[in-house]
Amino acid sequence: MKNGLIVSKIKNGTVIDHIPAGRALAVLNILGIKGNEGNRVALVMNVESSKMGKKDIVKIEERELNQREVELIALIAPSATINIIRNYEVAEKRKLNLPEKIEGILKCPNPACITNNDVEARSRFIVISKLPLVLKCDYCETTLTEDEVLRQILL
Ligand SMILES: [Zn+2]
Missing domain, CATH: 2.30.30.20 (Aspartate carbamoyltransferase regulatory subunit, C-terminal domain)
Known part of the structure; x- marks a missing residue:
């Protein structure tokens, strides 16, 4: 099954892909997302990845991550890729950089x-x-x- 069948595209927000399997919840914790904020959040765990075997994906609607949040994700998910989505298109790719x-x-x-x-x-x-x-x-x-x-x- 393709991932697209599990989680539909988002209009505006952030897609965090290639999270090491099982770490999606830790990513949400880092971002302070508890689920009661009102915006839609999609969490996919343990899906097949050609590069990684298994991976997690997090999609957050109507939220763009700041540099600090990106650095913190690098702590526990250095393999992750972060795409900022605007009007269904990838508007920006954020690089993961672990701070010193x-x-x-x-x-x-x-x-x-x-x-x-x-x-x-x-x-x-x-x-x-x-x-x-x-x-x-x-x-x-x-x-x-x-x-x-x-x-x-x-x-
Ligand atoms: Zn100490």
């Missing part, structure tokens, strides 16, 4: 870390490795693995 620092999104696993004890302090992680993803807390040097990042994002 991730601020304010993830929590340091070290309970003694200043970012867990000072309400003024925002978490800040340095990207040590992209594949597999490894981050290091900029304050206490505790490392975060990809599994831990996913677990935090899926909470």
Whole structure:
């Protein structure tokens, strides 16, 4: 079955394709989409992909992702492709670029870390490795693995 039979084209919005299978929910979490925003969201999981074996796809109507959101998706779905759709056509392709620092999104696993004890302090992680993803807390040097990042994002 072709993917087009599962999810119809959208008029305006964003299509995130080639998400590693099983990570579509994590992508929605990163974007803060809970389903009660009113715009239509299509989520397809574990569909066949010639390149990847299996993949997930997310389509969001009436929303264009900003650069920050694109960077965060790069954290957990570096293979993803992001197309901005306007009037049924691909108007823009956004490139996934993992930032060197991730601020304010993830929590340091070290309970003694200043970012867990000072309400003024925002978490800040340095990207040590992209594949597999490894981050290091900029304050206490505790490392975060990809599994831990996913677990935090899926909470
Ligand atoms: Zn820390």
